Amino acid sequence: MAERKVTRKDVLDAALAIVRERGEGALSARTVAERAGCSVQPIYSQFGDMRQLVRALYDHARAWVAAYNREHALDGCNAFESNGLAHLRLARTERPLFHFLYLSPHMDATGFAEVYDSVAIEGVQRCIEELGGLPPAEARELYLDMIVYVHGMAAMLATGADFSDEELVARMDGAFHCFAARSAADFR
Structure with missing residues (x-):
């Protein structure tokens, strides 16, 4: 044989x-x-x-996570919320994988622009432009701010924090509105 x-x-x-x-x-x-x-x-x-x-x-x-994100692309009210929720869910349900990808030296990020390019999902920036009434450059900055903010919550989940989905969504929503207000003020 x-x-x-x-x-x-x-x-x-x-x-x-x-x-x-x-x-x-x-x-x-x-x-x-x-x-x-x-x-x-x-x-x-x-x-x-x-x-x-x-x-x-x-x-x-990373390719596995990209497929995971596509599977959860409709879990939120829009592409932006779905993206954040998928990252939080990954941290909660795939802790060892999350550690390997995002809490280890393998990410090898040397700047925030590199982080953005590495993790931004197509269509989410456009969603932010529409939600916040922002031009592309401002929407990109807001998306990066939210990536950093949501990743902080995800790191807490991956290390054992037990936040409810309602708390997480409320925090994401509040952060978005704060970042959007700042971006709108900066844009004027």
């Missing part, structure tokens, strides 16, 4: 499952190989070493 060829995606999916369940600390060539149903040989032949696997896994996990 021929042995099944283990693909790069098989290895990444196995590593992602481990991170989602037990966190990055549980990753090793042996645990990934066991999960993928193979020896460690495909891991080293496809990635070279664990450091390279983790780099590739970061991008693979």
